[in-house]
Amino acid sequence: MDPQAEYGNKLVTADEAVKRIKSGDRIQYGEFASVPINCDAALARRKNELNDVWISTNTLTFIPQAVISDPSHKHFINNDFFHSMVGRKLSDAGLTFYVPSAYHEAYKIARESPGRRNVAMVTVNPMDEYGFFNFGTTTSINPLIPELFDLVIVEVNTNMPRVHGQKNYLHISQIDCIIEGDNPPLMQISKIDYTETDDKIAHYIMDELGDGACLQLGIGAMPNRVGSLIAQSDIKDIGVHTEMLVDSFVDMYEAGRITNMRKNIDKGKFTFTFALGSDKLYKFVNNNVLCNAAPSDYTNDPYVIAQNDNVFSVCGCLEVDLFGQVSSESKGSRQISGVGGQFDFIYGAFRSNGGKGFCCMHSTVRDKDGKLTSRIVPAFAPSTAVTVPRYITNYVVTEYGLVNLKGKATWQRAEELINIAHPDFRDELIKQAEKMKIWRYTNKQ
Template identity: 50%
Template structure:
């Protein structure tokens, strides 16, 4: 069947497409490197015609949204970030972006059962001969958005790679309007690891073995792990992850990753989105080794738990002596989103031979002063990203503190042992004051 005529009927200008948005509507902008760009500008131009339009976006990587720039009062447009990118963090600091807490693997169900979507604006790759548009490297929760949306507008971009997977395409029959664009997909280079990142990565490397199945989070330390794996002699590694990045391409190209020992999705790399440089996007384009799957599959602890020797490696901001982990805020200031760290911590624990690691430098400098990331209690207002009862192993440059099966005084002792030496006596005193220090604990 030829879909050319239907395509032509639905093809409009951006200005015409955004006329479907009404005051009070809930609008979706997509996610990650697939966030609406041209439609965002067209909608922003309608500011004086609209009131109380709520716009959601997940980890926007395509620049500051125009709707936030043109409406500092937020009377016309209210912008909401589901997982903060650097752009959204800056907007939040200015009072121009709200945050929506979530558990990432639950997000598709949020849309299907709890959230309203009036208009979805989704960037896609060009239509194929069967009438399908590919969501590219951001499958995540996109189909759930489209299922709930009353109106769907596609922002067709030839620079978006086509990816295999599940819930990765939408048919033209489901679409209301199409616009054509041609802008480069957002490139996000991996953070450059510093010496402490590399030290932590070397500690993690000792925990890996042939056949391990890996999940790597974002940041310099996970990148350091990826680089070390690529240059190691490890064999038959698997990848089942939230985010696919440049360092994973190197791991595959150097023969470390085959997926041959995976219990499920054997020989396949599984992710829910990809975010990197052009190197990553070229690698995943029409690559049958890579499956981009919805996040309620990739991040489901029950699915993760079916993979033997699953190793989860993520970052955090700080940890308190009770084992509460904060990965997203500094006090009440939102820095990032909850992300998938809780999903993978739970999944790794269920895995036969699995290991979960939350990594951080033991300290940080601010204003010429050194501060500990291991604290007596989290700062007032800080989010508890991972409950203390769910906490996996904590890693700093001084070693690993395994928290599973440990009482409060055992946790305190293990965490103080991997704290920066300058803060250990102070932390012992705090533990004593809080009643979680056993007098016979080693000093």
């Protein structure tokens, strides 16, 4: 059938599309900037007609109406693979549940986990003349849609860029329903202003960066500061293999720091699985042949990451214990974010020839009562999740310095971590290390 004719046959309203959803269905929402806003609102309107419908999400960039419509979880259950600020608030309110998983395993989980997802609702770029819809800013697990999902609903958004890459398209023959909404602007994430502490941490990291490194950055003030320092530097031939493409990469490219020409794989290309940032970023990725938007089982596979030499991974974390275990996702039983791609890239950097993985944090934080507490701790609170196990922890960075734990014994780790803790907490950390029998040398005179 002619693509335009087929398009007309499949074009429906959001309310008509979600009428095909049944009780017991397992829905996958589009992720990041590809969330199905119209279908979600229509699904919420059907709440009283449906029971036990699971909604899988990842890094929510909007408040899902279906989820907040049902605090009882009788009609809709939200399983979230990474808590954004929205997801964290929903979790604190008892409206969502976290799915512990590393991002490189997302494909395997989608294929093999009980209660297989059978409905996909995702935002796409408008159809081209050959009948193909581009996934735009989010590839992630979307290439699985034709393989796994029985009902495929797409929302067309003319603001979604067309992004080059691997398997990042759907043909109209693989789609059941097409929605044309009001083309809302894509989710914007502005750069966060950095603090003096962020600046100190970023400068420690910069001292470790050399020409030809293959870079992964996350989102936040400190990674943004690293990106701006790289843009201002004379470092040459940076490569990009990252989970998330952010504005900082555009700044570095425009400054001539990024060429991608020293990469061992995807030479000359920006490799990423989703892009999330400002209009500047979305304009950069639109129809840009330098972009290689790839599935998450490729971008985040530690063994693929490690095929590049000198992988340079910069991640934030919440706490580090004296053994070098890193928690980046929870405080006790409270889920704050998720594993995401942190394990993937820290391990990938660990395996890479010349690779370096950095877990970065301010040395202190104030608790809910306003009391200053150390983020370097003897041991985590009960139920705190370990995101990076101690045997692959590489660099830990605070505003007091940078330490490399790779291959270090427990007493060495304790000493080095205490040396970059806030000075007000070092004496107590030494006492605790002595009790734990991991203190060999005291730096007290």
